[in-house]
Amino acid sequence: MxxxxxxxxRKKARTHDAIADVAITLFLAHGFDQVSVNDIAAAAxxxxxxxxxxxxxxxxxxxxxxxxxxxxxxxxxxxxxxxxTPLTALHRHFRAGLDxxxxxxxxxxxxxxxxxxxxxxxxASLAGRLARYLIxxxxxxxxxxxxxxxxxxxxxxxxxxxxxxxxxxWQKIADGRTARQVHPEAVADADRAFAxxxxxxxxxxxxxx
Amino acid sequence: MxxxxxxxxRKKARTHDAIADVAITLFLAHGFDQVSVNDIAAAAxxxxxxxxxxxxxxxxxxxxxxxxxxxxxxxxxxxxxxxxTPLTALHRHFRAGLDxxxxxxxxxxxxxxxxxxxxxxxxASLAGRLARYLIxxxxxxxxxxxxxxxxxxxxxxxxxxxxxxxxxxWQKIADGRTARQVHPEAVADADRAFAxxxxxxxxxxxxxx
DNA sequence: TTTACCGGGTTGCTTTTTTAACCCAGTAAG
DNA sequence: CTTACTGGGTTAAAAAAGCAACCCGGTAAA
Numbered sequence: 350m351x352x353x354x355x356x357x358x359r360k361k362a363r364t365h366d367a368i369a370d371v372a373i374t375l376f377l378a379h380g381f382d383q384v385s386v387n388d389i390a391a392a393a394x395x396x397x398x399x400x401x402x403x404x405x406x407x408x409x410x411x412x413x414x415x416x417x418x419x420x421x422x423x424x425x426x427x428x429x430x431x432x433x434t435p436l437t438a439l440h441r442h443f444r445a446g447l448d449x450x451x452x453x454x455x456x457x458x459x460x461x462x463x464x465x466x467x468x469x470x471x472x473a474s475l476a477g478r479l480a481r482y483l484i485x486x487x488x489x490x491x492x493x494x495x496x497x498x499x500x501x502x503x504x505x506x507x508x509x510x511x512x513x514x515x516x517x518x519w520q521k522i523a524d525g526r527t528a529r530q531v532h533p534e535a536v537a538d539a540d541r542a543f544a545x546x547x548x549x550x551x552x553x554x555x556x557x558x
Numbered sequence: 559m560x561x562x563x564x565x566x567x568r569k570k571a572r573t574h575d576a577i578a579d580v581a582i583t584l585f586l587a588h589g590f591d592q593v594s595v596n597d598i599a600a601a602a603x604x605x606x607x608x609x610x611x612x613x614x615x616x617x618x619x620x621x622x623x624x625x626x627x628x629x630x631x632x633x634x635x636x637x638x639x640x641x642x643t644p645l646t647a648l649h650r651h652f653r654a655g656l657d658x659x660x661x662x663x664x665x666x667x668x669x670x671x672x673x674x675x676x677x678x679x680x681x682a683s684l685a686g687r688l689a690r691y692l693i694x695x696x697x698x699x700x701x702x703x704x705x706x707x708x709x710x711x712x713x714x715x716x717x718x719x720x721x722x723x724x725x726x727x728w729q730k731i732a733d734g735r736t737a738r739q740v741h742p743e744a745v746a747d748a749d750r751a752f753a754x755x756x757x758x759x760x761x762x763x764x765x766x767x
Numbered sequence: 768t769t770t771a772c773c774g775g776g777t778t779g780c781t782t783t784t785t786t787a788a789c790c791c792a793g794t795a796a797g
Numbered sequence: 798c799t800t801a802c803t804g805g806g807t808t809a810a811a812a813a814a815g816c817a818a819c820c821c822g823g824t825a826a827a
Contacts, residue, residue, distance in 0.1 A: 356605060357785055357812070364814090385774055394565060396815050401776065566782075566815055573784095594804060605785050610806065 365403050368393045372410040377464050381411070381472045408478040411469060415482055418453050422486060422507065423493040435494055439507055440543040443514070447535050450528050455518030456535050458528040466519050483508060510542045574612050577602045581619040586673050590620070590681045617687040620678060624691055627662050631695060631716065632702040644703055648716055649752040652723070656744050659737050664727030665744050667737040675728050692717060719751045 371393040375384045386407055390400045404410050422439060429438035446454040452462045469475045491504035517538060521531045580602040584593045595616055599609045613619050631648060638647035655663040661671045678684045700713035726747060730740045 355785075356603060359603070360784090361813080386776085387774075394568070396565060397775095398777075398816085399814055402814085405776095407775070564816075569814090570783085595806085596804075606805095607786085607807075608784055611783085616805070 364395065364399075368395060368400055368403055369410060369413055373465065376411060376468055377461070381468060381475060406478070408475055411465075411475055412478055412482060414465075415453070415479060419482065419486060420489045422504075422511075423489040426490065426493040435503075436507070436543065436547055440539070443511065443539055443543075444536065447532065447539065450532075453515065454535070455515035455520075455522070456528050456531060458522050458526075463519070463522060467523065470519075483512070506546060510546060514539055514542060573604065573608075577604060577609055577612055578619060578622055582674065585620060585677055586670070590677060590684060595619075615687070617684055620674075620684055621687055621691060623674075624662070624688060628691065628695060629698045631713075631720075632698040635699065635702040644712075645716070645752065645756055649748070652720065652748055652752075653745065656741065656748065659741075662724065663744070664724035664729075664731070665737050665740060667731050667735075672728070672731060676732065679728075692721065715755055719755060723748055723751060 368389065372384075372389045375389060375392060386397065386400060389410065390397045393400070404413065409416070422442075425438050425442045426435045429435065443454065447456050450457045452465075455466070457463075469479060487501075487504045487508050490508065491501040494500035494503055514535070518531060518535050521534070522528060577598065581593075581598045584598060584601060595606065595609060598619065599606045602609070613622065618625070631651075634647050634651045635644045638644065652663065656665050659666045661674075664675070666672075678688060696710075696713045696717050699716065700710040703709035703712055723744070727740060727744050730743070731737060
């Protein structure tokens with residue numbers, strides 16, 4: 350993956366981030382529906398068409414953070430080391446996410462991150478669009494897992510596990526506990542969930558995370 | 559004069575200032591000849607053609623600060639209140655500059671400003687180009703003062719006075735004195751210089767500053 | 768019930784910026 | 798005496814950004 354490193358690319362990335370940052374700041378401060386894209390463009394010192402060149406919809410201003418992980422599961426499966434089953438690779442990857450307190454695992458207690466998640470979960474249009482993202486994620490993961498209906502089922506189950514685990518972690522943190530406190534339970538939950546998944550869909554090969 | 563206030567104009571002004579600031583910082587740190595325009599463009603995160611769209615020459619990166627005052631004397635003369643002679647208007651204007659410690663009067667002891675002046679005076683190409691600026695300034699001042707050779711002479715004398723006064727002030731400050739200490743002498747010097755000028759070129763009307 | 772505004776997006780045209788390549792002069796190295 | 802850099806400065810084409818004007822659906826005021 351050769352990412353361009355010229356001035357153009359650097360400034361493009363900066364503009365992208367600047368718009369997203371100002372948008373999320375405004376959303377967190379006033380609520381998604383209370384902030385217009387005009388407000389965001391003005392605050393980011395960018396024209397409206399420019400804003401829409403970077404983000405297809407208003408929702409994407411928020412969800413690009415998830416979009417960054419778009420297709421990640423599929424990639425993990427495709428790029429897994431030889432001799433490792435897909436499920437094990439996904440399990441390890443999720444555990445690694447927990448260990449580094451990756452926000453997508455829900456196991457992150459930075460106030461901004463918590464507020465961000467609440468914003469997403471409590472704003473209908475955002476939750477809706479997020480669901481669409483998950484469906485696409487599911488499709489590419491299914492493709493990575495192989496052909497046929499079985500792959501699709503497995504993909505759906507894996508992403509369901511992700512969703513439930515992340516949501517549970519977030520809920521515990523929203524209840525006031527720290528990420529560090531929750532971490533052991535989160536790992537245990539994940540191990541249990543993936544074990545259950547394995548016994549159901551992957552019991553031909555036992556290799557543990 | 560309707561100055562545009564849109565995004566475009568704002569960003570243009572910012573780019574201009576960003577380039578100039580980074581250039582002067584580098585020049586002060588390493589010397590004019592030790593810094594290439596490539597270095598400046600890179601540090602300012604701008605391409606070389608862009609840099610040259612904002613500044614015609616490398617010298618202008620430094621001298622635009624003087625260029626900001628370009629034609630100022632002529633303007634002062636043109637926009638003077640009714641009943642005030644050109645010389646008086648210029649005298650008052652210079653005194654006002656002293657009072658607010660305007661760097662162009664040389665009466666400013668901020669280390670950066672002092673270093674900046676030393677940079678200009680001790681770098682041949684800069685001093686040379688600055689001279690060209692003064693000549694142009696002289697031409698428009700002469701035009702503002704009227705037609706004929708007399709106007710040109712008066713303009714030359716006025717700007718000579720400016721130059722000498724500013725240089726004297728800067729020298730005192732370079733010797734370690736503060737602007738506040740020097741201020742009274744600077745005012746006295748200016749009054750003496752303009753009085754001498756007046757008795758020579760303007761003794762038809764006596765109105766003092 | 769029009770009418771007017773607001774907010775999410777889009778379109779076409781212009782200006783600005785990047786890019787890469789080049790010119791020219793000086794100068795250091797082989 | 799070439800040859801190859803380096804540094805100031807330019808050029809042409811392509812990408813990016815800005816601007817103004819517009820569409821459309823909703824909703825509030827007249």
